[in-house]
Amino acid sequence: MEQTKKLFSQKPSSYWRNSTEMPTYPALEKDLDTDVLVIGAGIAGITTAYELTKRGRSVVLIEGRELISGTTGYTTSKLTAQHDIIYHGLIERYGEETAKQYFRANLQAINYVKDTAAEHGIDCEFEEQEAYVYTQLDEGVETIEKEVEAYRKLQIDGYLADTMPLEIPIKAAAVMRQQAQFHPVKYLIGLLKEIELRGGSIYEQTLAVSFDTESRPVVHTENGHTITANHVVSATHFPVQVENQYFSSNMNPKNSYGIAIKSKKPYPDGMYISLESPKRSIRSLKKGDDHYVLVGGESHVTGDGSSVLDRYERIYQFAEEQFGVEELYEHWSSHDLLTTDQLPFIGKASDDAPGIYTATGFGKWGLSNGVAAATLLADLIDGKDNEFAELYKIGREMEEAEAVSIGEDDVNRISNETVVKPDNLPNGKGAILEKDGQTMAYYRDEKGELHEMSASCTHNGCPVSWNNADHTWDCSCHGSRFTAVGEVVEGPALRALDRE
Structure with a gap:
């Protein structure tokens, strides 16, 4: 216990970033004028910049810190349309057509990554996998069965199971076929190269701090430079733009955690997530001939004062019991914004800020939703119709999603009682x-x-x-x-x- 706590007290680091040679780009040192400015170099921002340069537009991409250093670089990296338990609830709140649109948008995103990686020869460890949401409790079976029934209504390729390839005893699981996992950083580095080949400009350590929107948008950076553009895309986790209370009122921040381990046991195919809380999210990792596994979970409200060290410890204990830990390789945290209706916000930021677009509120499923955001935003900028524009529209009337997880997240709050001064x-x-x-x-x-x-x-x-x-x-x-x-x-x- 003390040994793992010592390991977890060391600075977290991302498996995805550490297993890749990261490119570096300069900070902006002059004023610029461009057609499109994209702010934020995660999967949504980089894919948007790539898609727009592919369409022949002049694009500048900036990142306030290092590229791919936000949520995209600290993910479980499941590229899937199975976003936990979601489709039964979407049907109940918004109807079958909206639920079908959401599935279609995310399925198209999976295929976009697959096709783009193949087109440019990007070795990003893309693998098709079946995705499982499982319950170990009798009271979770009905929830799983309702979700599988939603799959049937929406013509999703999936099924109900009572066992899994992973040796975890379960009561039931909702399984979705033809989902995927990949290495997001390797993939996005490939896109960055394509952006440059098409004339796009990329800057990091260039923080956008304010907007002028009276005529053409003008973005001011922390180091005193300006970027004037016809269109600005804010893909920065929480939108950087004219303050809009709509976002603050309809998104909640959450943290979750992941560890990469070398396993003593072989890992079967499949990606897994528990219905019960605290969550357990599981997938394999490629690292030579050894068995490496990513285990994540322990989601909680950001800043709730609970002990993060204890959360890492609980994930480690689960991994030890399930796989046998031969080596603790990396550990890291991820930070997500969840909308109250489970659907992201993608589109024009507001009527008061013409030419400014945003993508945010991806929940814990930003890889597929981020790609869907990129193609939607590119269409909006091009003035083209997009079938998902209304689905993700900013300013929509919100219908709050009911919680479907079973069990409670154990909160062990930090006490400062021993520190009196x-x-x-x-x-x-x-x-x-x-x-x-x-x-x-x-x-x-x-x-x-x-x-x-x-x-x-x-x-x-x-x-x-x-x-x-x-x-x-x-x-x-x-x-x-x-x-x-x-x-x-x-x-x-x-x-x-x-x-x-």
Whole structure:
């Protein structure tokens, strides 16, 4: 236990990024004028830039940090239209046609990746797999059966099972055929090369901080430059644009976690996710002739104060019991925005910001939804009809989805009771403490220097909490995250935590 806690207390790192030689691009050092500016270099942004350059448009792609360093680089990397249990609920809320559209959009996204990788010879470890949602409880069987009945109504290629190739005892599983897994970073590096070949410009360490939208959109960067464009796509997790309360009111941030292990047991085919909470998500990894497995789960509300180290530990214990862990290879966290009706927001940002488009709220299924977003946004920019425009429309009337998971996510909150004053804070630790009636965030670095910051997020003033594994300050309101010393890791916040 203590050994794994020590491993998990080390800085998280992504298997996908570490198993690939990452390209680097310069920071923007001049003002630019372009046809289309794409902000955000995850799967949605990079695929949008690729699709638009393929259509002959002039495109600039910028990323505030390193490319593919957000959710896309820290994923379970299932490229699937089986988004947990979703289709029965979509039929009940919106009807069969809407549910069928959602499936079709994501199935087309799988085929887009498959065809694009083949067209350009991108070795991204693309493999077709069957996808399973399974329950181990009697009370989960009805939910699974209703989902399989939805498959039948929507003509989805799937079936009901009472066993799985993976040796986990189950009561029932919903199985979807012809789904896929792949290496997202290898795939996107291939797209980046194609963007450059078609004349696109790519910049990283170029943070967009504000918009002017009176005539043509003008985007201002943190380092003082401007990019003027006819069209701007914000593909930045939480939209970077004119403030729109619609997004804040209809999206909730969540964290989840993954570990890559070398398994003592062979791994069968298939991708798996549990119906019950805390979630367990499982797929194989390619790494020579050895058996490597990705195990994820432990989803919870961002910034809820629970112990992330304990969550990693629970995932590890599951992996040990199921596979036998010969080596803990990597561990990382992922951060998602979930809309209240389970459908992403993709399209024109608002009537008040002409020429600005966004894609957000992918939930935990951003790989397929991100690709679907790219082709939809490219069509909107080209003035073409797209059958999925209404499905993902921003500003739609929301019908809240009912929770379908069974069981409860065990929350073990961090206690600061043993830290009564900053002087007691150990090296490498953070804590929320009171000072003169104000709530403050304290972090003592490994050299012993104490850092004192406001505990209020600079986006909307919500309180942050200490993440004891990622060593970040996380905001539960809209998912902003800050380094241990208060610098922005993830928006919507654009400014560091205030220092005293």
